[in-house]
Amino acid sequence: MAGRDEERAVVRALVDAHGETYAEEAGIRLRDTPQPLYRLLVLAHLLSARIKGSIAVASARALHEAGLRDPRRMAGADWQERVDALGRGGYRRYDERTATQLGEAAELLNERWGGDLRRLREEADGDVGELRRLLQEFPGIGPTGADIFLREAQRVWPEAAPYLDAKALQGARRLKLPQDPERLTGLAERTEPAVLAAALVRAAIDKDVAEDSRSTAAS
Template identity: 50%
Template sequence: MADPDPSRTCRELLERDGRTYAEEGEVGLRDEPAPLYRLLVLATLASTRIRAEVAAAAARELWAAGFTTPQRMRDSTWQQRVDALGRGGYRRYDESTATALAEGAEVVRDRWDDDVRTVRERCAGSEEVAEEVQAVPRLGPVGAGIFVREVQAVWRDLEPYLDGRAADAAAAAGLSRQPDRLAAHVPDGSFAALAATLARLGPGGVEDR
């Protein structure tokens, strides 16, 4: 059933928990190489069957250990990455993910010259961006959707974008699952936050698949 006042519903959702996942993971998102790389790592961590708050906690531990750029991730040891993931509670997939993070940092170097902004330069829209970032190991369609959903906050030409989870939650809340229609009820610059908030409404909690 359609919401008779979608603007109010969007406002209430943003007031309830209007954070992006990048904010939760302390990515410090800007259109610069290091923050965009950290977002890519966060999306990779959130691609597995694990709660996104655990992915965010693990990301924060990686940053605290200094693994904030592709070069620093490549320079880290496998055990250092495992230990950082473990401190964040990311123990179920810590060993395989520690390997994937190093491989992903190599992809960022070899494919994009250590600058994730190259993705945007090469791609003509959200679908192409989502396809391109799946070159990163362990970052499948779900993680690619998370990346695009978050990066639209700084790559504004991709806005408005909803991944499948956020679109399903929008429909369940009586809102349009069509990004263009939904954007008409959201303050300028807030669509990424709304999309993240909607994702948190999905079954089982935040990105809990």
Template identity: 45%
Template sequence: MAQKDVADAVIEAQGRLFNVEMGADIARDQPAQWFHWLVGAILMSSRIGHANAVRAAAALKREKLHTVEGILGSERSRRIKVLNENGYARYDTQGADYIHAAADLAKERYDGDLRRLREEAADPQAIADALTGFKGIGKVGAEIFCREAQMVWTELHPQAGGPALDAAAELGLPKDAKRLAGLAGSPERMARLVAALTRAALDGPAEEVRRVAG
């Protein structure tokens, strides 16, 4: 089976973006969406299942704790409670403190708008480096943020790494971001392909993907 067919199958079967799943929807390119995605990247950076991290990030939005002002105006105990009750019990205290620190830095450094981080960065590496200035965001967290941000912040394109590349190799796809981008065809589809490959690595390939990949 041609690699393009496999890539298309992976995108179709497992290509739901993590930011969309948690309710951030960064394609809208608004400050609140970008900060919520940063919160999601912080939560997904911990040693906890990605499904639990996404569930916790979605719960924060339901409780209006996904924006800079919402978090800064909240009680620590409330943030801990929401995380604890939504799949993030092991890291609820840490997570509550990390997202508060992120909100504080976002307001102080970028006036609550992470698009300013993009504007100030000279290149993709500078974006990743700036992201690691947020507590709870290391190299992995920056990769998580950037792999979906590339659909809007196209200077990040192509972006792929970690378990996604391992899954690509197992499915007979190139273990290379540029070649994967060629199969995807656009920054938006590349973000979906990397999300899909990450899901395939963490949850296993979907049945349709296995069939097409042979």
């Protein structure tokens, strides 16, 4: 079926050129262990603000380089230390509020789930809607932040897959691809859903990504 073959070619071109997850871009080797999951939560928090993704990624790296890589250290750091790390990443517009929220979120994670997001996952007991709701209990994590976290975490939390949220589906629309997550993952063949989701989001936020992918697929 030519239409489906064309769609597969578009997905292949998109993923080949733009299939880096945001966790990978931020230097996070995502595993189902406490520290990488926490770093992903911080990254999702930063990416959910109305700020360039590259700045959010740089700021997540800066927090890590400052030693604020787990909830104990984040909660134990003083507010100015968090502000300064965010500033080094270029995250200046929201730095003061975000520094406060990061501290409060780390305290909540420590107190309620022992600093381990896997315990939050256990509490959700395989219910992705409940996972999304629990994530939004963290200060600074709203629906967008929860979606970002789950888009990436589906790599190690398979019960969430395929997690293609509204932003990913916006990218699919721009690429003239189906809006159904199962059909999209079928077109992606052996590509991980997390990789597909990241590539689709990049198409959603940058029309050149979509245009280049369609052009490459047609050539």
